[in-house]
Amino acid sequence: MTxxxxxxxxxxxxxxxxLIRHLEDNVHEARSTMKDIFPLTGHAHVVGLTGSPGAGKSxxxxxxxxxxxxxxxxxxxxxxxxxxxxxxxxxxxDRIRMQRHAEDPGVFVRSVATRGALGGLSRAVGDAIxxxxxxxxxxxxxxxxxxxxxxxxxxxxxxxxxxxxxxxMGDDIQAIKAGILEIANIFVINKAEREGSSKLRKELITMLxxxxxxxxxxxxxPPILKCENAFQPATFSQSVMDLAQTIHEHYEHLVKNNxxxxxxxxxxxxxxxxxxxxxxxxxxxxxLMQNGELDAxxxxxxxxxxxxxxxxxxxxxxxxxxx
Numbered sequence: 093m094t095x096x097x098x099x100x101x102x103x104x105x106x107x108x109x110x111l112i113r114h115l116e117d118n119v120h121e122a123r124s125t126m127k128d129i130f131p132l133t134g135h136a137h138v139v140g141l142t143g144s145p146g147a148g149k150s151x152x153x154x155x156x157x158x159x160x161x162x163x164x165x166x167x168x169x170x171x172x173x174x175x176x177x178x179x180x181x182x183x184x185x186d187r188i189r190m191q192r193h194a195e196d197p198g199v200f201v202r203s204v205a206t207r208g209a210l211g212g213l214s215r216a217v218g219d220a221i222x223x224x225x226x227x228x229x230x231x232x233x234x235x236x237x238x239x240x241x242x243x244x245x246x247x248x249x250x251x252x253x254x255x256x257x258x259x260x261m262g263d264d265i266q267a268i269k270a271g272i273l274e275i276a277n278i279f280v281i282n283k284a285e286r287e288g289s290s291k292l293r294k295e296l297i298t299m300l301x302x303x304x305x306x307x308x309x310x311x312x313x314p315p316i317l318k319c320e321n322a323f324q325p326a327t328f329s330q331s332v333m334d335l336a337q338t339i340h341e342h343y344e345h346l347v348k349n350n351x352x353x354x355x356x357x358x359x360x361x362x363x364x365x366x367x368x369x370x371x372x373x374x375x376x377x378x379x380l381m382q383n384g385e386l387d388a389x390x391x392x393x394x395x396x397x398x399x400x401x402x403x404x405x406x407x408x409x410x411x412x413x414x415x
Contacts, residue, residue, distance in 0.1 A: 140250030168224030259288035310349035
């Protein structure tokens with residue numbers, strides 16, 4: 093075991109932060125370190141929060157940190173932020189909101205940038221989860237970037253997925269039903285003091301009633317919880333404590349019904365696919381960019397001199413000896 097891994101195991105924030113940064117930058121040495129970290133993982137409860145921009149995910153994460161700390165849990169937070177157009181790094185809006193936990197040694201908050209990744213996550217999220225797991229965090233909260241309907245990749249990384257909704261989106265269910273609703277283990281109606289929260293809850297209940305029994309593994313029917321005005325600390329704090337308890341109950345349900353294994357298989361397949369892509373596709377694209385071929389190919393595509401399928405087959409034949 094390397095000194096770097098030992099430092100991360102001891103909870104060294106600086107070493108962990110640097111490793112996550114190097115993973116985002118695709119530094120080869122960081123990949124080598126992850127090979128040593130991977131066998132040590134598998135202990136943290138990973139909780140994903142997804143939903144539309146403005147749903148209050150960051151405020152909810154901030155409150156959940158406090159709730160889990162009161163329950164005696166250590167917490168890691170991965171806030172997936174949009175990529176800065178100037179630096180390529182994360183726009184650190186989420187970490188600014190969570191500054192009150194900065195001095196708590198039981199909390200580690202890290203922002204990562206999407207860097208063009210789809211599905212609401214960053215390419216480095218899976219590895220960042222492993223790092224926080226090895227640091228000894230009991231709970232790892234992953235807040236997705238907030239991109240809307242296609243933000244479903246979180247289901248491959250989180251044991252428990254929270255879909256955060258707010259009233260007043262017009263036709264609420266129609267606006268978000270494609271994909272994102274199907275991944276929820278818990279629904280959270282945030283800002284529930286707003287007009288329309290009861291209507292939204294009824295629509296969610298109707299949608300759940302229409303779903304087949306097979307949609308609820310081992311009988312877990314996603315509960316619908318309400319969190320009201322964050323500026324009323326007493327009631328908001330209690331609703332978040334109830335949410336934290338429900339999150340714990342969902343994890344117990346997974347363990348009791350032997351569902352952790354199927355989740356682990358799905359996560360392993362996702363990580364393997366990502367590792368193959370990084371090992372094969374990235375070097376090919378880097379080579380094409382460095383020798384100027386990529387720009388030339390794009391020009392040919394724009395001018396309709398060829399098509400992407402033919403080009404892809406040619407590249408595969410050349411680099412992978414498949415043709």
